[in-house]
Amino acid sequence: MSTHPCTPLLDVKDLRKTYTSRQGLFGRATSEVRAIDGVSFHIGHKEILGLVGESGSGKSTTGRVVLRLEEPTGGEVFFEGNRITDLPPLELKPYRRQMQVVFQDPYAALNPRMTVGDFVTEPLIVHHLADNRTERQDRVAELFRQVGLDPAFMARYPHEFSGGQRQRVNIARAIAMRPRLIVADEPITALDVSIQAQIVNLFQDLQQELGMAYLFIAHDLSMVRYLCHRVAVMLRGRIVEMAPTEAIFTDPLHPYTRSLLSAIPVPKPAIERQRHPIPFDYEREKPAPDATLQEVAPDHFVLISP
Amino acid sequence: MTRYMAAKFGEALIAIWGVVTIVFFVTRLVGDPVALLLPVGASPEQMQALTAALGLDKPLWQQYLTFFWQVLGGDFGQSFQFNRPAMEVVLERMPATIQLALVAIVLGTVIGGLAGSIAATRRGSVIEFVVMTLALLGQATPVFWLGIMLILLFAVDLGWLPTGGYGSPSHLVLPAFTLAVFVSASIARLLRSSMLDVLKEDYVRTARAKGLLPGTIFVWHLARNALIPVVTMIGILTGELLGGSVVTETVFAWPGVGRLIVQAIETKDFPVIQAGVAMIAAIYVGINLLVDLLYMVIDPRIGGRG
């Protein structure tokens, strides 16, 4: 694995995923959903890229396909310059060590019949990162401390934890292998605000201490603004705008981005009551099929018809 | 979808071929019909002559090839006992078997369905206790015991129904009921546990929150979703009954294929065994296909991925 300073950590090129589904018993009519339709972006080392957008626009699908949890219909994914899109499972394994995932529902992602300690230990075993028991235990205890959990909790089952604690367990497992990239698919949506804060702080600490990069999928734009370095905005399977966070928030160019930003609710009753979000009519402002992302300002890309 | 059906059909043929092949070799390993076909005192030479006449003296592989070509032409050979085409003998018994199996399944499903739903919806009540105890009894009671008790009561003491035999609907009552007891016990237990699982589902709560009438909730939200394991079970049981229920057929002198096949096994009538088993295999595979289609009708999520 070459680690050239110029190659981004993750490079996604023209990624596509189409779902075909049967309709009716004999399914003569099959319907196609283009969940992602030519998505390109990259994530640098230690960078946090926020992925926001319409619900159903293909954010989760992008996350899953990048990690090869689902096979893409087209396009390529490079990790540190190495193409991982067609690798067979065994060759994929070293890359899996470098990329991890945290899901939206912290409970669903935990095995209800496994102690959280075992759950966090699993990657160490699979990747032979610690080969004797005590070493593993020490490593897991260390991971627990790192995510702010008492190592004494290792013997407990998931249902004995609060939502925030569960999400920490998931994160502990994700970072156990010291990955370079974490795909976080709405990791805080189900949590209450104070727990959201805990998790976001944790992400930030890990990024700083361990040098991790993130693909951070979220609906909560104020959290995205707080956490992310760059933001990509998705609409119906395509990225319509991508730019450094402040550029997006201060200078949104695509009408959908504008509409999105105008709709962020703020916890100030007085302001909230007066606000009128800018409407966005997809049918009217639909991007042309041949539209491409173009750099309109340094590092600021917008989907424009040629 | 037509490809799907074609594939299923191919699989079915392969399965039937597998069964017939296995049975071919098993029967020839297990015994020799000649000693049973000839009267006592037959000399070894006579035995040999008959062996040769039945084609059982050739090497096994050669017998198999002959048999295989015959079967391809739809001919399962002449029965040793009946001296006529084995498939004909088997088909002759099918109507009785089908009659009994269908009535028993329908009766058992209705009773078991009612019992299971009552038990599930009246959790913790006396009714549940009674119903489930009966189901337990139904499962732990030997069929021959139940059958004979029913005969003694309804045919001998009360004289309401015939003791056995085949013909009028009244002949059907006792054997069908006996089988239905077993069927309904299985279905009741399975449906109850499956309904209890469904009852915990959020969408049942949604249905109640919609103020729907209990009947609507029961049919469309509870039953429909609890049906898959029950359908699997009904499939297995229907197959089992269509393949013949030896004990019931014996106790009630019912001329079904089950008894026929057992008789054929006892007398080592290979062609009838093979024809019978091929028939049963076809039934199983057919029912399986039906169950798979039913799965798709019941749950639109199934089969979506083909």
Place this chain on the structure above:
Amino acid sequence: MKRFFLALLRSRSGLFGMVLLVAFIGAALLAPVLDLPNPVRGDLKARLAPPTWTSPFSPGAHPLGTDQLGRDILSRIVHGSQITLAVAASAVVLGGIVGVFLGIVAGYRGGMVDRILMRLVDIQLAIPLMLLALLVVAALGPSLSNLIVVLAVTSWIRYARIIRGQVLSLREREFVLAARAISAPTSRIMLRHILPNVLTPALVVATLELARIIIMDAALSFLGLGVQPPTASWGRMLAEGRTYISSAWWIVTFPGLAILLTVLSVNLVGDWLRDYFDPRLRT
């Protein structure tokens, strides 16, 4: 251990089932030292004696009567429980292990593997039990272990089918996705993630199978498979007593009751164990 008993005491039906089951197992283990008549040696003069309590004139002290060869039924039930329980338990466990394993493989791997396994199930279902039993006897001879094999062979299918159904939905769960995300080998996913989550349905099937298997012992003894006379097993007692159903009801009724009570107790204990082993229902 203490917690186990506390939990047991808290569940009334679980306790009842456990007491019953322990009583049966205890009786089976203690059979040789209990002061019971010889279970295999009968007194032809005292044959078909009704239970002592039904008639003041019945000869000898046979609380549950005697069978067609004048053997004490109580003693045969108690001694028979050794073999019956051992055979049934082994067959349930053996069939369970194979069935659960194949069910998981079929459900998780899907595709070709699933199809092949499910067709195998069809094939197995289509082959009459009797042929299967005869094959085993012909190939391996009648013996207890072969009886267990036959019973297990008829049993794995049910586990396989039901477990497969469960796995089909389990494999879409996020924690399985999470395991795949760390490239956990398939064997590990099936063993550590899927298996623990299908143990409860497996337990339900096992309790259902137990009844079937004990009764099937009776059917198989018509083929000369398994427990050889004069040794007693409950299934055998049912089979042998079948002719006397209407003239000497006690010969089949008492072994039948023993089966029923065993099935009942195992069901109660099974229900309770299911709750007990569900970590979600524990502190």
Place this chain on the structure above:
Amino acid sequence: MAPLLQIRNLTVAFDTPAGVVHAVNDVSYDLEEGETLGIVGESGSGKSVHVLAMTGLIARPPGRIVAGSVLFEGRDLLTMPERELRDLRGGRIGFVFQDPMTSLNPVLTVERQLVELLVRHQPLSKAQARKRAIELLELVRIPDAEKRIGQYPHQFSGGMRQRVMIAIGVACNPRLLIADEATTALDVTVQAQILDMMRDLKRAFGTTIIWITHDMGVVAGLADTVQVMYAGRILERGPVDAVFDDPRNAYTWGLLQSLPTAERRAEGRLHQIPGSPPNLAAPQVGDPFAPRNAFATPRCFKEMPPLKQVEHGAPGHLAAAWYDLPAALKAKGLAMGGVA
């Protein structure tokens, strides 16, 4: 005029093998006709359970309503025969559930799930109901409603399913709408549209709304009154402006502090409440938040403070605290409102 909804001493427990879980403890409040109540609070604080218990929708067993009464239009829902309650649910009381993934029946088409509700409560024919159902889907901004109505829930994305749930909740123009985290899975544009729709509903039908959410911004925009829950209890309640600007309970303050504001961005650190939530199966003494509360007084650990009108506060602003939060904050030199 009497309030539309009067809840008194509602107490709900779950019997689990691990012991009795006290999910809702002695909750009382009133809701006026046309009022919108926003409920926020800890995960697992009983927000969902208390609204479910109100309408007889918790699973019994293990759930159990220990005490309390819930008067809706003057009649007690808790003692009302199931038959009458059934007529209310879905009609005069609409519900939007928290989890759109599991709250829709996976084997029925969206059409069916809407139509069965409409014909149950309104004198509509099947065809009319279907037309109305399509209107409803359009109302919640589902593109291609006419085509998608015949699809099954699994063919919808999470956000779309949530919108179907909302359509179900508002289908019969309910007098009381209970929405449990109804917009969490939606992007903000669609969320804004849904909130607009709620405002329209209020305006057009005077609908009373209970809106449970984690999003303080949504509360700010939609609610008249906000209520903060923790460990099955109401810790603070009052007009939105008053509570947001002048929180009197330490937990409320903690929540508001956790929000990512510009200030926090500059600081580079979010505020978080230390400690972990209480175990509801353990017996509770005193203020449940006390162990995590930097301002707790010894009394907090012994006795649960009553929910009472705050001193010098807006009318209707109630809080449960033995300590004086503004004073304590001032003493530590901390800011008052999280968003001020």
Place this chain on the structure above:
Amino acid sequence: ETATIALAVNINTLDPHMSASFGSDLSLLSHVYPALILRGPDLKLQPALAKSWTPVNDTTWRFELVPGAKFANGEALDAKAVRWNLDRVRDPKVNARIKSWFDLVKDVRVIDPTTLEVETSAPFPAFADQLSMFFLLPPEWAATHNPATETMSGGPYQITENVPGDHITLKANPTYFGEKPAFDTAIFRTIPEPSSRIAALLAGEVDLITGVPPSELKRIKDSGKANSGATPSTRSVFIKFNTQKAPLDNKLVRQAMNYAVDKTAIGDSIFEGLAYISPCEILTPAYFGFNPDLKPYAYDPAKAKALLKQSGANLSQPIEMDVPVATYLQGQEVAQVVAAQLGEVGLNVKITEMDFGAYMNKYLKSRTLAQTSLLTHGWPTIDADGQLTLLAPGNQYAYWDNAAFGKAVEAGRSTTDKAARLAAYKTATSIMCEEAPVLFLYAQPNTYGTSKRVVWQPRADDWVRAYDLKPAAK
């Protein structure tokens, strides 16, 4: 007037040459097809199509047939038809199951339409008996029809309905040359389960059942709804010794085992006193050649023990006993009692049960019968010749090799002179008694139940025939 008869097994084939099952296929076909000779319930041979049969010499029989007999289709039932039938069973291409019965037949000569001569290759004293189970097909009809599934009556009844596996209905055949049966209609039903057969009898559905467990006979009688009874059959039950295996190669051991078993107790208990205890021979009094002078081995465990000791045989190994399941009336129970009683004298008998097919495989194909096995022999001609030949040296059924016995049996076969034959069988049975190649037990009782509407004379062999039934006197 209808008589209903319950059979335990299915009617498998309608071709009388393709089955050797007296109790089912042949019993039914005896209603439909004519025979030259029939055996009455008293076991005496009666003329049927043949008015008389006389030996012309040691190897030739002459038959005079009833003139003018016809099949229902008008086909003549004459000497030519008989010859065609005898040719058919002997034709190797036909593969008749009963071919072995007529192995000795060398030539069949039609003298005139009502006279027939059969020449055998050796004296065949039991030929007439053998013909009582041989039924005649109409030759011309058979050329164009399948006798396995169709029938053309020439006997007392004709088939009017056949529901395979369930029942066959017979109506009296108006063209029958013989005596008209008492019942116009006869129904043969298949009821495999003994308890169900009894139930059917008690419910008044059937008039005649056989194979009733002995313990149920009294119950039937006591019910007041039906009659029941039993008669000793021609089927002799014994424990066969494999004298090729130690320690059964030791005569003293074999005798000891005969002393060790209390046959009377078995008969009295398991068979409710209805079993005829074999007097040290495998013939029953019904057989030609029965030796009335023999006495059963006494029940004498002490003597048995002494003999065992005297034998010097090594008895440390268990003695295996093969028992076919569900084959013989109360067979498995008897085997258990015998094993237990042998245990009392210090023999360790281990029972192995197996299905009949597997048993026959061991017996005849792999020839690996265990040291002991439960077996019955009954010879349909009720002649000592067949029954004893089974144990003659060299016979595949024998598992015993005694030259003197073989010679005696041979002597009995080589003449048609009754006195000489009786003498030969006396010698044979005496040798067998002394040598004890089997453990003599009893003659299996034929048990039955009848409704009060009919009377039936029970018979020692397996035939079940409607034309033997008579309406009960009102």
